[in-house]
Amino acid sequence: MNTRRTTVRCLPGVLAATALGAALLAGCGIRATEVPTDFGPAPSRVRCSLAEPNASEQAARGLQVQVFLLCGSSLVAVDRTVRVPDGATDAGRRVVVAQGLLDELSASPSAAEKEAGYTTSVRGGTTVSGPRPGDPEDALRLSTAPGSLASSALGQIVCTFSDSAAAEGDGSVILGGPDEAPPRRYKCTDEVRTRPGSVKPPSAEAA
DSSP: OOOOOOOOOOOGGGGGOSHHHHHHHHHTTOOOOOOOOOOOSOOSSOTTOOOOOOHHHHHHHSEEEEEEEEETTEEEEEEEEEOOOTTOOHHHHHHHHHHHHHHHHHSOOOHHHHHTTEEOOOOTTOOEEOOOTTSOTTOEEESSOGGGSOHHHHHHHHHHHHTSTTSOSSSEEEEEOSSSSOOEEEEOOHHHHHOTTTOOOOEEEOO
């Protein structure tokens, strides 16, 4: 009379189980051990989430604006303020606002922003000026050619400028560099916001 022998196999998945895993491991001749489950306190701030700023305090410090910082793999808008001198002409105001935005983009994120995962690719010392003769009147000239900037840095600048008083308000901005190359019109698209590290802002000749 043949006797069938039943073999209990220990599968790798058993090791990932909790209570059931302990019972099965015991059946496999392995002594169950207690695994620590205390991984420390929960994160104090949700990633890419910041406390709402005090609007009245912001207004007292200057013009309320938004700049786009990197968080995770996307561009996320955060609130800032830019000082604009009284009596500035429209053209002068645009350049002042644009420079203020650049300064905010290149500044190191605050402690709260760093804790929430924000970073920036825009280098310090970048400056902006108004149009040259022959440029469209709303063009802005950067001290670094836009085409030579990292994709994420250009995305930050284009999305920040196109959503501010530095642009026409149609979701685009005309940018040039310090050379003689004609400026181009750049747009901030959904693809740029969601994949700034691999998608450069699309551009076309500025009319």
